[in-house]
Amino acid sequence: MKIAVLSGKGGTGKTLVSVNLATVAKSSTYIDCDVEEPNGHLFFKPTILAEKDVSVKIPKLNPKLCTGCRRCVDFCKFNALAIINNKPIIFDEVCHSCGGCVLVCPEKAFSEIDKSIGKVQMGKSGNVDIYTGILNIGEATGIPIISNLLSNKQDTLDKPVIIDCPPGSSCIVMESIKDADYCVLVAEPTLFGVHNLNMVYELVTLFKKPFGVVLNKCLDGDNPAELFCIEKNIKILAHIPFDPELGKLNSEANIVVKHSDKYHNLFSSLLEKIITEVANEATTNS
């Protein structure tokens, strides 16, 4: 069972929810897809078992075969090639690895080499297997890292996979939720939060993913996010109160369910609820 945790807005509590859900399960896999700013590892402090480079293909020119015809420069939609004195120059970081220049060169002057854009770390902390994707600073897209993170992960009802997604609703978020069985949308009770909740609501609806909302940092008084859910008939899975004690534990990168029975119960119930929802979806669709 793959559970993706996302929110339109940053700072609503995706990592809080993902890390704690992964911890209350008897056994689980946690995948940090926020490859620009991964934070899950700060909480788990995992023992790193392995590290793998993630690379993309970039073109390499054999200057002896090049006739300076410019077809590669003219073809490249990303402007990753320039030509000076009949010699093409390649700009790695701008290259999208589409392989176009290799195809269009009439002299077959291009071959491809690997370039590392980041890495995937595999680790373990207690009952949780942890996969962290880290994009090198300056690299543009994290999509190849996310694809790598999400492939071949052991996934059973007994060992759920929790995917901590990047904020927003851009293509890296889409990549992260592509294979999810269920999406948990984390929302905060502010006007800004609702506006961004609406964006991810549209996203999960477009992808036809079953989903529910966790309301975080709940205060007394009107909760615009709650009103939104009621209006749109969206299932509310849990309310996490705004709690200075929780805030402090979280700000010290502590996993709150390990320090508080109250929150252990809250997150255990949340996990059970999600499992029930996924099972219901399965029966409804079979």
Next chain:
Amino acid sequence: MKQLLILSGKGGTGKTTIASAFIKLGSIKTYADCDVDAPNLHLITKWETEPQKADYYGLQKAYIDKEVCIKCDQCVLNCRFGAIEAGDFYKVNTYSCEGCSVCEYVCPTGAITMRPSVDGEMMLYSEKDEVFSTAQLKMGSGTSGLLVTEVKKRMKSASTNTNLAIIDGSPGIGCPVIASLNGADMVLIVAEPSISGINDMERIILTAKHFDMKIAVCINKYDINLENSQKIEDFCKAENLPFVGKIPYDSNAVKAVNNGQTIVDVDCISGTAVKSVYEKTINLLLN
């Protein structure tokens, strides 16, 4: 016209809350929201007029004419992004398509063409001498660096003001952030006193240092964790970065924002604290 950019690294630290307070305090007439993925500033700056809207075009995307397609699979085999869906009719998944046009090149029947793709919408609000430029990136889009540049360009062209512009930035350290840094005279980093927040603050400061501009730091919600707040202040001292103040967590801030008001429109502790942060920041910028 000087540009003050507000950034944070981590999301949810309070950029927009602070930016809107600054705009109110300084009666700023020129401002922009460069968080094009998840813009929020328009929710708190009450505009009654409709904005001028314009489509934002990103890279062209591939389109398959099913009448001409012979299902030879060349496009599927050559697409590096898994963007072609084979089936009864071959279709391009526009969310995965990166616009490289390799499929157009390899297609033997010319069934594939590249078509303009609207990746977002730009909005320009203006009335008398006040200008607000913002945009919304469409779901699943990329290429937001260019959109940020466009948002700022439109703000500058429409503005008659020669004093100060405030730019509400986006989280992260990627292209939209780099694009917003370009042309700014000063960046105010809003830090959050959590381990994640400090981690991300350090990354954004590293990024900002590449540009020739003043950098200042403030802490929002500082009392969530006093030790971490102290760590941030110590870091600033060690790095020789001006520390312009700290703002306490304030549930009244949430209430104000939910009513579409800034924290300086109501009487609250965060509103009081932000005034001092504003004064110190502006002082640094103008001297």
Next chain:
Amino acid sequence: MKIAIPVIDKNLNSSVDASFGRTNYFMFYDTSTKESVFVENSAKNNPGGAGIKAAQTIADNGANALIAVRLGQNAANVLQNAEIKIYKATDGSAKDNIDALIANNLSTLSDFHKGFHGRN
């Protein structure tokens, strides 16, 4: 000598565009004929690699020098490969900058920023 400058309008009195990769036009001024040619910047609306493409335009038009407010590293690489000298723009119009360069009053530009990469 052929001098290139990114300009906002197609005339000698135009101000220098602070953005190189996304300027509207490039002015190419020939110091011997005193003629200026204006070329549209085809990179202006490219989501990525604008600096590279703009630099290609400068090289393709046979410029010997470029005057710019700032420049990204990638664009600088293209120009340096083509042995085009890069100067830092001063206040004033394009004409003011050309005069300053001819009088040897402009310093070289050597601090290049990382660029925007143009990808999500």
